[in-house]
Amino acid sequence: MAQYQETTQTNALPLPSAITARGVAATELRPWGSFTVLEEGRGYKIKRIEVKPGHRLSLQMHHHRSEHWIVVSGTARVVCGDQEVLLGNNQSTYVPQCTAHRLENPGVIPLVLIEVQNGEYLGEDDIIRFQDDYARAED
Secondary structure, X not given: OOOOOOOOOOOOOOOOOOOOOEOOOOXXXXXXXXXXXEEXXXXXXXXXXXXXXXOEOOEEEOOOEEEEEEEEEOOEEEEEOOEEEEEOOOOEEEEOOOOOEEEEOOOOOOEEEEEEXXXXXXXXXXXXXXXXXXXXXXX
């Protein structure tokens, strides 16, 4: 009786470690909504952020990263430095490193956006809060 052995061959080339995505985190709940890390690699992190209607994130800044925000659905009120803008579907904005900023959902449906962070350090502890609706203290 002949034995059958199945072999599988893959044509994918391995990616260099500098651009290979690291594991992603589960969704993290916050008082204002939630975020999910979609992908993270050296020097970048991509998140899906959902902000509940009528809620906003703290007025904050980051020493080690910049952020790009792209609205997927809903309306975003963005304060960045001394400017304030309203963004809708498929609109985006850039938040430079070391710039005070805030994201708010002034609408009646959840705000969903994609955030792309760039920088040498992307930890959640790189947040300096100036104002916070939820009385979260600095660590």
